Amino acid sequence: MTAPVITPDAMPDANPGWLPNDAFDPRSLRKTVLAMARAGSSGHVGCAFSIIEIMAVLYRSFLRYPGNDPRHPDRDYLVLSKGHGVMAQYACMRELGWLDDERHIQRYFGDGSDLMGLSDSRTPGLEVSSGSLGHGFSVGVGIAEGLRRRGTDQRVYAIVGDGELNEGPIWEGMLFAAHNRLGNLLLIVDANGFQAMGRTDEVIALGxxxxxxxxxxxxxxxxxxHDEAALDTAIRTLFAGDPDAPKAIVARTTKGKGVGFMEDDNQWHYRHLSAQDYEASIEALRGENAR
Structure with missing residues (x-):
């Protein structure tokens, strides 16, 4: 069954209507990530920062949640296969009112917290339990196949890391998606040039x-x-093309983007924020805002 063709001008507005025009501002999202990381003494700041603009564009303009319900059966699906970047998604969920400061942000990763340090499908708004890299994408492919068989116009947006491309299930999933003509699937690669233990080109070069x-x-x-307009245009252009072909975007990013001393520094994959690090990061984002 062929999915409906949606042209760029006819694409539905994902904004539920009550959100302000500056919703999902990347600087605000990064501040939320910093607040969570500091509250929970959590790592994975750098790999959350590299996908902030990707998340902002998807939530602002593309992901549809009827009634602002993260479990609505007619929703689109955002599959964060690189589950360790989940703080970026939590920051967007806070903007939508699905998470609140006192219960979730300030208690992140602490005793009694509702939120895990990796994507966990028990949390409304998170579609997969991921962190075992390579597998989240395959789950997303399965969801896309199910939606195709139902003949809906729902979409699956799957975000993977470039280091994650070392995993065989990624390529098996891509073969399945192409064979079954999953035109409702968009794979986005956070190509920041790093994985946990080094640069991707040094671990397994991807070409x-x-x-x-x-x-x-x-x-x-x-x-x-990190160019929101370019991301928006690329998504619209891809979905305006072949309705049956699966889509992909290679998003060239910088790990730790937005805070100068974190950028392109892989220690911020695992390093925890000290009080001094937190204050310096907030000050860096204020400077970014001034420009």
Whole structure:
């Protein structure tokens, strides 16, 4: 069954209507991530920062949640396969009113917290339990196949890391998606050049990710992953094309983006924020806002 064709001009507005125009501002989202990381003495700040703009664009303009219900049966699906970047998603969920400061942000990762340090499907708004890298994407492919069989216009947006592409299930999932013509699936790669223990090119060099994806049957674009306008245009253009082809975006990003001393520094994959680190990070974001 072929999914409905949606042109860029006809694409539905994901904004539920009550959100202000500046909702999902990347600087505010990064401040929320910092507050959570500081409250919970949590790592994974750098890998959350690299997907902030990707998350902002998806939640602001594309993801549809009828009635602002994260479990509505007609919703779109955001599958965060790189589950260790979940604080970026939590920050967006806070903007939607699904999380609140006192119960969730200030108690993150503490005793009695509702939120885990990895994506956990028991939390409304998180579609998969991920962190065992490579597997979340395959779950997303299965969801996309189910939606295709139902003939709905719902979509699956799956975010993976470039280091995660070392995992075989990624490529098995891509073969399945291309074979079954899952035009309702968009794979976004957070290509920040790092994985947990080093640079991706030093661990297992990937070569041209775009060419690999295209050889697997994905219609693919490559953009600056921190350029919100470029991300928005790429998503609209891909979905305005072949309605049956799975889509992919290689988003070139910077780990730790937004705070100068964190940028392109892989120690912020695991390093916890001290009080001094937190204050310096907030000050850096104020400076970014002034520009």
């Amino acid at each position: 041209s990710i775009r060419q690999k994806f295209e050889s697997f049957g994905f219609v693919t674009a490559e953009v600056d992953g």
